[in-house]
Amino acid sequence: MRSKFSEFIMSRFGIKLSDEFVVEERTSKVYVYSALLDRLGLKVVRKGILAGKLDSIFGIKPSLDFVLVFGHLATKNCITISDDDVVRLFSGESIKLSQPQVGISDGLVILKSRRGMGIGIAYNKNGELQSLIPKDRRV
Amino acid sequence: MATSIRINSLRISKGEFEDVMSKYGISPVGWYGEAYISEYENLSKTLEYQLGYFYIQSLSSMIPPLVLGPKEDDIILDMAAAPGSKSTQCAMHMNDKGVVVANDVSYMRLKSLASHIDRLGITCIAMTNFDGRQFPSVSSFNKVLLDAPCSSMGSRRCKVQHSEGRVRSLARLQKALLLRAFDLLCPGGTLVYSTCTTTVHENEEVVESLLQKRENAYIEKPALPFSFGPGISGNDTLDSKVCRFTLDESFFIAKIRKR
Missing domain, CATH: 3.10.450 (Nuclear Transport Factor 2; Chain: A,)
Structure with missing residues (x-):
């Protein structure tokens, strides 16, 4: 099971x-x-x-x-972000998506780097990604 | 002071690593392709550290796993593992295949090991919490690493001058741990004994004690990527096959095989 x-x-x-x-x-x-x-x-x-x-x-x-x-295995609810956004994510900032993402629903999303690797996790609410990087891992 | 680091090749290729880490002024270490040096002071506060791209580790402590020679599908016991530099180094050389049992007598120190396992993303390590002297016989290992608790007189962190009695007490513990480590090894297996101390009592005498108690134990001279000194016990046969060296710390290493 x-x-x-x-x-x-x-x-x-x-x-x-x-x-x-x-x-x-x-x-x-x-x-x-x-x-x-x-x-x-x-x-x-x-x-x-x-x-x-x-x-x-x-x-x-x-x-x-x-x-x-x-994270690289994710095929749904995953978004590729820029290197600058990776830095923002790890500082705890939210990321506003510049354009609507097709097939991404509100809730948890996996973020991927430009290389396609899993790079972090966030909560998507109406196109705004709230960082879920643990406080002790933020930079 | 320069900081030495080891790439986590499970997560990032060497080329990409050197590219993203160039801003920290890293330079490769000639004798080990996975090691780098940086003058940057706060490497543990960087994004790349949090992404698990590297582990901060002294150069000398990278040597025992190299002597052990981990390969995919090995079953390895790291008997005194915390905080985990050598266990994670073994797992990396095994491409996260096979089994590494990372044991430590201190439950508190295992927490630190767990955080490194998570950050580096290693799935082939199991943590156990036994007194190494009583490590159970349910499994046998083809490779065992015993980086023994010691007086740390070769370590740059050592601030304490240990008494003769303390050193003797540590030597008794080391002998018991080494004996148990050897008994857990399968025939044909390899055991690496190392310390970051300089006393004969904790090094050559410990190895000699094992050789006297177990007829099927023998020493093999390790191949290191740099020149190193012999033992200093006065037993020429033993001294010629163990090694002492100083990089950023002073280490003793013996490679023991089981017939």
């Missing part, structure tokens, strides 16, 4: 992780790790990366680090 997180990233962003990865939901946190780690048979503290949180505001919110690793 697919996890809530897997369902969400598929429906919202079109991201389907390959079988090489396992999605593990633990209370309010979600981790993604290499499937090989399940063969260890060790009591572990944590496997792989913190991929997101089950959030009271957003429901499910993918982490910045998840987007940096897997």
